[in-house]
Amino acid sequence: MxxxxxxxxxxxxxxxxxxxxxxxxxxxxxxxxxxxxxxxxxxxxxxxxxxxxxxxxxxxxxxxxxxxxxxxxxxxxxxxxxxxxxxxxxxxxxxxxxxxxxxxxxxxxxxxxxxxxxxxxxxxxxLQLIVPAPVLAGMPTMATLEVNYHTMLSGSPDAILLMQRGSWRILDVNLRARQLFGMTETELIQTDLLALCPPVQPDGQPSAQMFAASVEQIMAGDTQMFELDLLHASGRAIACELRMVPLTTAEHRLMHARIVDVTPRKLAAALRDGKNELLEMIASGAPLADTLDKLVRMIEAQLDGGHCTVMLLNPDGVTVHSAAGPSMPPDYLAALNGLPIGPAAGSCGTAMFRKQTVIVSDILNDPLWAPYRNAAAHYGLRACWSMPILLDRDTVLGSFAMYYREVRAPNDDDRRLIQTATHLAGIAIARTRREEELQRHREHLEDLVAARTAELRQAKEDAEHVNEELSTALDNLSMTQEELVRRDKLAALGALVAGVAHELNTPIGNSLTLASSMSERTAALRRDLDNGLRKSALAAYLDEASGADEVLLRNLNRAAALVDSFKRIAVDGGNRQRGRFVLGDVLPELMQAVQGELRQRELALIEDIDHWLEMDSYPGLLIQALRHLIDNSLLHGFGGRGQLKGQGSITLSAHDSGNGEIAIHLSDTGVGIAPEILPKIYDPFFTTRMGAGGSGLGLYITHNIVTGVLGGRIDAASAPGQGASFMLRLPKVAPL
CATH class of the missing domain: 3.40.50.2300 (Response regulator)
Known part of the structure; x- marks a missing residue:
């Protein structure tokens, strides 16, 4: 070369x-x-x-x-x-x-x-960066080999080497072998198999010694397969499985070797075992720094040239600090401490800010890294993929990142690996935080108990000191409150009693007068009986007694009817039966109850109700509240004016308001309510018809039913001479 x-x-x-x-x-x-x-x-x-x-x-x-x-x-x-x-x-x-x-x-x-x-x-x-392989004397060439063998070697999906036994010089390779080692055919056939091995295997045994022992077993027929680490042209170790078959001709002693890259299988096994070890560390309460360091080293062992880091979000929720990164430059990790997260804070800071995975394939040309581009270039970092570590959908714990020194985008395996790492890191961090919180509670529990005991003791002493004053104040307050309540009740009760007395005075007075008269008449009859009773006197007494009985019974019945009318306006506890119902099933009961009185007064009842509106509430109390409102219209709206018959009406409507409520509107065309009276209509015992059938409790009870049991609201609007209207807004599901 x-x-x-x-x-x-x-x-x-x-x-x-x-x-x-x-x-x-x-x-x-x-x-x-x-x-x-x-x-x-x-x-x-x-x-x-x-x-x-x-x-x-x-x-x-x-x-x-x-x-x-x-x-x-x-x-x-x-x-x-x-x-x-x-x-x-x-x-x-x-x-x-x-x-x-x-x-x-x-x-x-x-x-x-x-x-x-x-x-x-x-x-x-x-370019003369490599030189052609020389033709060595005595070495076989393709011309001396069978064409069929070479064809088979070229088309094999596995990496194939043909070697000379003894020297282990490579004679021929296929495309898959060139791809496996990252070398050209010219480079491969100028070397031997031992030159493609690291000096020492992972178990510490010299490669030459292990290879010689394996070949000896193959030649003896004991085995045809063994595992051996080989080297890629980049220096990366490749875990391989070699299947070797000797080939002997008249002139040459050869060896056919099929090589299978078992690195993925070993990496998968290492990842599985590493995950189990990590979970054991987490379960046994190992320090978080050791757990994260173990996690990072495990993931880096799965990568080809990748470096990993774990960043944690500080309690302020804004800045970060480095938690693990054993293969990263210490100065670079130290520079990350205290940096804020944000929408353009590199890969890790942005991932924590967005709560989403951030992939940066080219750091030097990505705007997310603009503030930190020079630092990354200084340390030779060109790609960074970061995934946030989340406790839940909204709580960020930190981030797990993969760095590379070349421009690179993740494949599916990379994405699965970073997801696995992030999940394991989240388990470890969450477990550690819970343990730290429990430890803080354990350490401070005694102090907290002592402090709380002292507070309680002091509070007890203070309470004992002021107990007498407090008791006196409470007694005075109770007396004052009772007096105020008594006065309010007496004032309201006085108005009620005045009306009730006025209504009951006539029938009771008539009854008392008649009873007194009959008492005197009875005494006179007894005297006549002693002196000799005449038939005409007895007949006259019986006629008077019969007339007195009739008048007395009529007055007492009238008094009983008045008392019964006051009893009917109280809230009926039997109506507190809850259930699901539709308005079309319960409102006809109300219509039927008031129809007779409306016809007697020649008033029209106008109905505008969505009958299929469904409620989960108290139908009996709803009917009672609406009945009170109708009675109020009949008594106050139409009871005291000289209105022509057939010109009045009461309108009842019910519709879905669209916000989980039902709006029920009841209005009349009666005399209306004076402005100075309108704020008082819900006060107990307040009535403008005292002595004429009004008790002042009807609207008070209606207000309590609507705002209390039914959980709704009631609003009134009126103007003199223009009728009155009441708007009830009730939830479809009454509160429990």
Missing amino acids: MPPFSADQPHTILIAASTTYDTGALQRMLARHPLEVRAVQRGDEALAAVRGGRVALALLDVALAGSASMELCPRLQQASQTPLPVFLLSARPSNDERERAHQAGAAAYLPLNFSPEDLAEKILLH
């Missing part, structure tokens, strides 16, 4: 193709050499890149080369400050086009779909 380019030599491989070309595969094959791949899609862009003086070799699509003479090829060579080899790539190769490419000065003419591995080999050979 030739020495690498110096810093001032061109080191760019320019691809000028009219269609998208897979530059990534070619870049990976050239990664070990000081070459970078750049792609353009227009001829003027290719010329500009060559004039920059950094292009070592150009790959030119024939479709961009110009006319039949392919004039762009010599123009590129003329624009270069140093000799510039140009490979022409053709989508439809032909002998005629090959000849024209040669005349245009092309260094090579290749198919456009030429494999990146073979193309990389031709580039390295042409």
